[in-house]
Amino acid sequence: MHIPDAFIPIWQGAIYWAIALVFVYLSLRWAKNELNEEKLPLVAVLAAGIFALQSFNLPVSMGTSGHLVGGALVAIILGSPFAAVFILTLVLIVQGIMFGDGGITTMGVNILNMGVVGGFVGFYSFKGLKAATKSMPVSAFIAAWLACIIPALCAAVELWFAGTFPLEAGLIAMGIYHAIIGVIEGVVTVAAIYLIVNVRPDLVDNGVLPVKAGAVA
Amino acid sequence: MIDNKTLVAGGLVIAILIGVVAVFLASGDPDGLESTALMIQGEKTLTGPTPPDAEIQEDLQGKFEYSAPMPDYSLGEESGSGGGILAIVGGTVLAFLVVIGLAYALKIAGKKNPPDGVQ
Numbered sequence: 001m002h003i004p005d006a007f008i009p010i011w012q013g014a015i016y017w018a019i020a021l022v023f024v025y026l027s028l029r030w031a032k033n034e035l036n037e038e039k040l041p042l043v044a045v046l047a048a049g050i051f052a053l054q055s056f057n058l059p060v061s062m063g064t065s066g067h068l069v070g071g072a073l074v075a076i077i078l079g080s081p082f083a084a085v086f087i088l089t090l091v092l093i094v095q096g097i098m099f100g101d102g103g104i105t106t107m108g109v110n111i112l113n114m115g116v117v118g119g120f121v122g123f124y125s126f127k128g129l130k131a132a133t134k135s136m137p138v139s140a141f142i143a144a145w146l147a148c149i150i151p152a153l154c155a156a157v158e159l160w161f162a163g164t165f166p167l168e169a170g171l172i173a174m175g176i177y178h179a180i181i182g183v184i185e186g187v188v189t190v191a192a193i194y195l196i197v198n199v200r201p202d203l204v205d206n207g208v209l210p211v212k213a214g215a216v217a
Numbered sequence: 218m219i220d221n222k223t224l225v226a227g228g229l230v231i232a233i234l235i236g237v238v239a240v241f242l243a244s245g246d247p248d249g250l251e252s253t254a255l256m257i258q259g260e261k262t263l264t265g266p267t268p269p270d271a272e273i274q275e276d277l278q279g280k281f282e283y284s285a286p287m288p289d290y291s292l293g294e295e296s297g298s299g300g301g302i303l304a305i306v307g308g309t310v311l312a313f314l315v316v317i318g319l320a321y322a323l324k325i326a327g328k329k330n331p332p333d334g335v336q
Contacts, residue, residue: 001248001249001250002248002250003250004275005280005281005282005283006275006276006277006280007254007275008280009279009280010279010280010281013281028323031319031320031323031325032323032324032325035320035323035325035328036325036328036329037325037326037327037328037329038221038329040316040317040320040325040326041221041224041225041228042224042228043316043320044225044313044314044316044317044320045224045225045228045229045232045313046228047312047313047315047316048228048229048232048309048310048312048313049228049231049232049235050312051232051236051308051309051311051312052232052233052235052236052239052305052309053232053235055236055239055240055243055290055305055308056235056236056238056239056242056243057239057243057244057245057246057248058243058244059244059246060249062252062263062264062265062266063246063247063252063261063265063266063267064246064247064248064249064252064267065243065244065245065246065247065248066248066249067243067248087316090312090315090316090319091312093315094308094311094312094315095308096285097285098285098286098287098307098308098311099285099287099288099289099290099304099308100283100284100285100287100288100289101285101289101290103281103283104281104283105280105281152249152250155250156253164254164257165253165254165257166257169253169256169257170253170257172263173249173252173253173256173257173263174249174250174253176263176264177249177252177253178249181248181249199218199219199224199227200218200219200224201218202218
């Protein structure tokens, strides 16, 4: 879902950058207030893990592949959509500058889609679903699926606005491909939450716990 | 429960392993966005396979151009999978270090837990 420089005119990229920077600033404020020496290792490991997982493209049929984005995972584990903005921004900077995965002028729009939209959709849909279903895996799976497909549909609209994709064809193709890629997002998100809850339950947001007891937190 | 040192060591080992395995096993098919672009450019159908020679046409007029040092997570064709492993491992460690570096800049490193009951 990483939009390259060639897909969006510079002036539009600048507008998305300006909006993204507001959220990046808020995510830095979140980090300064909420992170401490105890939580820092988990945050750094999550960034490394998301970078590695994003390089692992799995086939999803129709001549297409996909990988975890990670916005929902991070937001759910750390209990804030700004955690997703914080980590995804740093991962996207490394990917864009070092590996040309996602552009430079389009880094703002990529931060908006995957970090901001992915983080907020993932976090709040998890919160709502968990309250309704009382089930962590069901809520996390659906939240992660939504946090994959909704940013993809946003990208389709942005690329229509940029004159790169026609609206209907872009929405249909991005929607269909990411509806399947979202299953990877859901499965990996639930597995990673179980793994982290098992090794460091003290660092996981109270909204996720307790997983094993199945009780409401 | 594991301590922070084990969390970092274990987490990095798992991340690096995922990256190394990805070099050999990751699908070469385009991702969802690239597939959509290829379909719109008439190089593939919505549900059909991607032809091996399909290539995304990029209109660079009025667009920004930038050449990354390790495009496509590789060090170039001649360096093969070894180069791919170096690139992915380097990127994974870099993502980790960027967070730690920023944490130092924001004075998060060294900050203790808030007292119990304070969030």
